[in-house]
Amino acid sequence: MATRYGAMEQPELAAGEERASFGDRFKGFLPRLPLHAVLIAVIIIWSVPTIALLISSFRSPQDIASDGWWNALIPPWDFTWSNYDAVLNQRGMGRAFVNSLLITVPVTILVLLIAAAAAYAIAWMEFPLRNGLFLVMVAMLVVPLQMTLIPVLRLYVNLSIDTEVPIIGGRVFGPNSYLGIWLAHTAYGLPFAIFLLRNFFGSLPRDLFESAYLDGASDLRVFFRIVLPLSMPALASLAIFQFLWTWNDLLVALILLGDPNLAPMTLRINSLVSSFGSSYQLLTAAAFVSMAVPLVIFFALQRYFVQGILAGAVKG
Amino acid sequence: MAGVTFENVSKKFGDTYAVKDLSMDIPDKEFLVLVGPSGCGKSTTLRMLAGLDTITSGIIRIGDRIVNNVPAKDRDIAMVFQSYALYPHMSVYDNMAFGLTLRKMPKAEIERRVREAATLLGIENLLNRKPRQLSGGQRQRVALGRAIVRDPAVFLLDEPLSNLDAKLRVQTRAEISKLHQRLGTTFIYVTHDQVEAMTMATKIAVLNLGVLQQLGTPQEVYETPVNVFVAGFIGSPSTNFFNAVMRRDGDAIFVDLGAFKLPVAPQMQKALMPYIDKPIIVGIRPEHIHDAEFTPASTDVAVVPAQVDVTEMLGNETLLHLVAGEHRFLARVDPRTQARPGRDMKVAVDVSSMMFFDPETEMAIR
Numbered sequence: 001m002a003t004r005y006g007a008m009e010q011p012e013l014a015a016g017e018e019r020a021s022f023g024d025r026f027k028g029f030l031p032r033l034p035l036h037a038v039l040i041a042v043i044i045i046w047s048v049p050t051i052a053l054l055i056s057s058f059r060s061p062q063d064i065a066s067d068g069w070w071n072a073l074i075p076p077w078d079f080t081w082s083n084y085d086a087v088l089n090q091r092g093m094g095r096a097f098v099n100s101l102l103i104t105v106p107v108t109i110l111v112l113l114i115a116a117a118a119a120y121a122i123a124w125m126e127f128p129l130r131n132g133l134f135l136v137m138v139a140m141l142v143v144p145l146q147m148t149l150i151p152v153l154r155l156y157v158n159l160s161i162d163t164e165v166p167i168i169g170g171r172v173f174g175p176n177s178y179l180g181i182w183l184a185h186t187a188y189g190l191p192f193a194i195f196l197l198r199n200f201f202g203s204l205p206r207d208l209f210e211s212a213y214l215d216g217a218s219d220l221r222v223f224f225r226i227v228l229p230l231s232m233p234a235l236a237s238l239a240i241f242q243f244l245w246t247w248n249d250l251l252v253a254l255i256l257l258g259d260p261n262l263a264p265m266t267l268r269i270n271s272l273v274s275s276f277g278s279s280y281q282l283l284t285a286a287a288f289v290s291m292a293v294p295l296v297i298f299f300a301l302q303r304y305f306v307q308g309i310l311a312g313a314v315k316g
Numbered sequence: 317m318a319g320v321t322f323e324n325v326s327k328k329f330g331d332t333y334a335v336k337d338l339s340m341d342i343p344d345k346e347f348l349v350l351v352g353p354s355g356c357g358k359s360t361t362l363r364m365l366a367g368l369d370t371i372t373s374g375i376i377r378i379g380d381r382i383v384n385n386v387p388a389k390d391r392d393i394a395m396v397f398q399s400y401a402l403y404p405h406m407s408v409y410d411n412m413a414f415g416l417t418l419r420k421m422p423k424a425e426i427e428r429r430v431r432e433a434a435t436l437l438g439i440e441n442l443l444n445r446k447p448r449q450l451s452g453g454q455r456q457r458v459a460l461g462r463a464i465v466r467d468p469a470v471f472l473l474d475e476p477l478s479n480l481d482a483k484l485r486v487q488t489r490a491e492i493s494k495l496h497q498r499l500g501t502t503f504i505y506v507t508h509d510q511v512e513a514m515t516m517a518t519k520i521a522v523l524n525l526g527v528l529q530q531l532g533t534p535q536e537v538y539e540t541p542v543n544v545f546v547a548g549f550i551g552s553p554s555t556n557f558f559n560a561v562m563r564r565d566g567d568a569i570f571v572d573l574g575a576f577k578l579p580v581a582p583q584m585q586k587a588l589m590p591y592i593d594k595p596i597i598v599g600i601r602p603e604h605i606h607d608a609e610f611t612p613a614s615t616d617v618a619v620v621p622a623q624v625d626v627t628e629m630l631g632n633e634t635l636l637h638l639v640a641g642e643h644r645f646l647a648r649v650d651p652r653t654q655a656r657p658g659r660d661m662k663v664a665v666d667v668s669s670m671m672f673f674d675p676e677t678e679m680a681i682r
Contacts, residue, residue: 122546205401206397207397207399207400207401208401208403209403210366210368210388210395210400211395211397211403212403212414213366213368213387213388213389213395214368214388214389214393214395214415215389215414215415215418215462215466216365216389216415216418216419217389217414221418225414226403229405230404230405253356276441
């Protein structure tokens with residue numbers, strides 16, 4: 001008897017549960033419908049230009065000139081690699097790609113290292129004028145970097161060290177030197193980096209630090225063994241930001257790196273337009289070539305990036 | 317292994333004293349509990365001893381060594397934090413080994429110590445887990461283990477049980493007591509919970525507003541509190557205080573509480589003579605007020621009338637909220653009591669256990 005009742009009741013129960021859970025899901029979904037609609041709209045508005053660019057980059061110059069990009073979506077499709085061919089086979093494009101890496105990677109590493117050390121000191125070490133110093137650094141966020149370009153350039157000219165650097169090229173220091181542009185980018189990136197990391201480090205529980213001090217750890221060891229591993233999300237977010245800013249920079253490179261042999265992608269792409277006049281079909285392809293590396297970086301660090309944005313919102 | 321001495325230690329934050337002129341001598345192997353309400357300076361005291369807070373004035377010794385200017389890591393102490401402060405990115409093993417690694421101990425010795433401590437605490441099977449994979453009770457054990465492996469001269473524990481649920485707290489309380497007996501090390505334990513203080517301590521230091529009120533065994537602070545604060549803080553439910561006047565009628569001395577009068581036990585009479593016809597504070601613990609019908613034998617009681625306001629049945633005992641004239645007070649009585657809210661009843665006050673305090677100084681009169 002008992003088994004029979006059990007057997008009869010079970011499917012009924014299961015069905016009831018399923019109904020309830022579907023109902024619950026539906027009830028949960030309804031009030032969020034407007035939110036979803038807005039989100040989808042925002043996503044579409046934000047992606048349309050990029051998609052347009054992507055599609056245009058596969059169209060021939062005549063097509064681009066004659067009608068809108070959306071017409072390319074209508075069959076028969078007439079896509080071509082010719083723009084990419086032209087861009088990649090440009091003289092100096094490969095070199096520009098390497099130059100971009102030569103500028104961006106050291107800058108990102110420098111900013112992370114210096115900002116993390118500074119943020120740790122400001123967040124957790126006691127010294128006079130600590131908060132004042134932090135305030136001054138945050139205040140520097142307000143200074144537009146354009147204002148500094150001419151003074152920095154003049155300073156660089158005066159401090160130039162004209163010896164040639166082997167292999168990577170350029171001079172040791174001054175305009176047209178990698179060291180010069182590394183320092184400039186690093187300095188421009190530091191205020192925000194320190195601001196971001198200080199706030200993240202500051203939110204780490206004090207007990208952890210005290211526990212580590214009692215365990216016999218020095219500041220340096222606390223920094224490397226406790227703070228850095230626990231701050232991976234913030235460091236990864238910052239790395240992505242800094243990488244993108246430096247990679248996409250045109251202005252600083254334009255001022256400080258006049259030498260075409262040292263120029264990064266952005267400068268090179270810019271010169272495509274100037275030298276070919278209105279041939280902007282090349283620009284579309286070049287933009288996507290230059291986007292490739294940031295995309296790879298983003299997807300590689302994406303896991304941390306999302307965590308980093310959420311950091312602090314959800315308590316672990 | 318070492319004792320700890322505080323000599324006139326003070327700590328000021330700005331203009332306010334967090335700890336004021338604290339002197340106490342904690343012998344080796346003692347289990348001292350620092351207890352008091354929040355903001356009484358107990359945590360600051362512990363942190364000064366740990367070296368996490370500086371001392372404004374005074375001397376702290378661990379063993380024979382003055383440690384005022386010794387950095388935290390060289391004080392030969394280990395601390396268990398309220399939040400446990402486990403390193404979230406390290407395994408349990410690495411958490412416990414971290415301090416030893418920094419002290420450049422050989423790997424084999426570290427392994428031996430960690431395994432030994434883990435066995436002692438029953439967490440051998442958790443050594444490869446990360447703290448976030450552990451329950452509250454397990455994290456608490458890891459925090460203890462991290463202190464044990466260091467083999468310190470003094471253990472400092474800062475409210476280590478306050479994040480555990482009630483049942484686990486009772487269990488862990490007993491385990492920490494056992495640990496103290498096994499390790500034979502000085503334990504200094506901070507809590508705001510007087511039950512933890514009473515059950516675990518060999519000595520209790522009661523602090524209030526940064527000032528040490530009383531240092532003594534649990535029995536001493538319970539039976540002979542030095543002032544109104546200690547009498548009110550130690551014991552649960554807390555002591556009833558009555559504003560009364562001492563009176564004399566021939567040879568007999570009694571306290572007049574308005575609604576009723578209570579005779580004074582013979583051994584107290586001499587000390588109370590100077591207070592005749594003067595106000596006085598009388599302290600009576602709830603457990604010393606009985607239902608007159610269920611008075612334990614061989615207690616020296618005075619029976620007085622009272623009205624029952626609220627009854628709280630706890631099974632093994634019943635708490636009565638009583639009213640007599642202007643006084644409201646609490647009694648812990650036999651569960652067989654017939655007392656019901658709104659009714660009058662007779663209560664028997666244990667006269668020999670009454671405590672008397674000077675209303676001016678709030679100090680005990682003995």
